[in-house]
Amino acid sequence: MTVLTPSAGPAERLKGIVPEAEIAAIGPLIEEIKALKEDRNAVVLAHNYMTPDIFHGVADLRGDSLALARMATETEADVIVMAGVHFMAETAKIANEGKTVLIPDLRAGCSLAESITAADIRLLRERYPDTPVVTYVNTSAEVKAESDICCTSGNAVQVVESLGVDRVLFLPDQYLGRWVATQTDVEIILWNGSCEVHERFTGDELRAYRSANPGIRIIAHPECPPDVLEEADFVGSTSGMIGWVKDARPRQVVMVTECSMSDNVAAEVPETDFVRPCNLCPHMKRITLEGIRDALRDLKHEVTVEPEVAARARVAVERMLAVPV
Ligand code: 13P
Numbered sequence: 244m245t246v247l248t249p250s251a252g253p254a255e256r257l258k259g260i261v262p263e264a265e266i267a268a269i270g271p272l273i274e275e276i277k278a279l280k281e282d283r284n285a286v287v288l289a290h291n292y293m294t295p296d297i298f299h300g301v302a303d304l305r306g307d308s309l310a311l312a313r314m315a316t317e318t319e320a321d322v323i324v325m326a327g328v329h330f331m332a333e334t335a336k337i338a339n340e341g342k343t344v345l346i347p348d349l350r351a352g353c354s355l356a357e358s359i360t361a362a363d364i365r366l367l368r369e370r371y372p373d374t375p376v377v378t379y380v381n382t383s384a385e386v387k388a389e390s391d392i393c394c395t396s397g398n399a400v401q402v403v404e405s406l407g408v409d410r411v412l413f414l415p416d417q418y419l420g421r422w423v424a425t426q427t428d429v430e431i432i433l434w435n436g437s438c439e440v441h442e443r444f445t446g447d448e449l450r451a452y453r454s455a456n457p458g459i460r461i462i463a464h465p466e467c468p469p470d471v472l473e474e475a476d477f478v479g480s481t482s483g484m485i486g487w488v489k490d491a492r493p494r495q496v497v498m499v500t501e502c503s504m505s506d507n508v509a510a511e512v513p514e515t516d517f518v519r520p521c522n523l524c525p526h527m528k529r530i531t532l533e534g535i536r537d538a539l540r541d542l543k544h545e546v547t548v549e550p551e552v553a554a555r556a557r558v559a560v561e562r563m564l565a566v567p568v
Pocket residue numbers: 291306307308309381395396397438464466479480481482
């Protein structure tokens with residue numbers, strides 16, 4: 244997690260990250276967002292996949308899903324603008340009933356969240372009555388409400404092992420689940436959801452990078468298929484990947500995940516050459532500076548969760564946040 248100086252102007256925040264001409268063009272919008280944040284006592288929480296103008300230009304707090312969920316419980320602001328996708332905004336609302344949570348574009352969804360419903364979980368519980376349900380946070384509030392505990396890619400193994408059982412239902416990301424199964428003795432029962440961005444990477448593609456660039460380091464998100472993860476030198480959440488690059492400072496790296504992340508990290512690790520296959524998340528890319536400005540100006544689009552659903556989902560989210568990582 245990185246906390247930026249709120250007083251820094253656009254030129255200072257974006258120097259060397261985006262071209263000077265672009266800074267001149269977006270500077271007034273960034274200043275407008277800064278003023279609106281003060282008026283509204285608001286913070287912008289930004290996922291690591293945001294484009295550099297958002298990530299470096301207007302975010303107050305930045306991180307992976309786990310960090311964003313934690314930050315949402317810790318902020319003193321009255322208004323949270325989630326520069327991320329809908330499930331992240333919903334998780335912030337679940338953790339923080341009293342706050343106004345806004346998302347700049349309601350269409351910012353997630354293929355994993357679409358892959359499973361609360362009714363699916365109720366059916367699975369009938370089939371596996373004594374098996375706890377571990378649910379990835381990339382799900383709706385209704386799905387979280389049916390779950391025993393949530394997890395993210397940053398704590399999935401620890402969450403599964405925290406339950407002290409021999410087997411769990413792990414929903415909905417089959418690839419994250421398969422990766423967790425390689426890290427624990429707990430039996431993992433999978434669902435067939437997947438991320439439309441990470442499932443596009445292939446092991447062949449990575450072997451081609453390795454043979455063309457001897458010595459390149461490959462680091463991957465656990466939403467990738469197993470043949471991709473087998474090629475990786477490190478597997479971790481988006482913040483885990485960023486931390487790995489900042490610590491290892493490799494000569495050349497490929498970050499096998501959504502491609503805005505390389506742009507954001509490259510700005511902070513100039514000595515590393517980032518090879519950038521570009522798979523964009525169309526949902527994350529719905530979030531723009533204009534959308535953030537409009538959200539703050541018009542207090543839209545407010546994310547709400549039905550109180551009874553939120554109360555049950557909160558149990559699963561808080562249980563996750565209590566697991567040490
Ligand atoms: P992280 O929690 O690792 O940031 O992942 C969220 C996500 O949606 C990855 O596609």
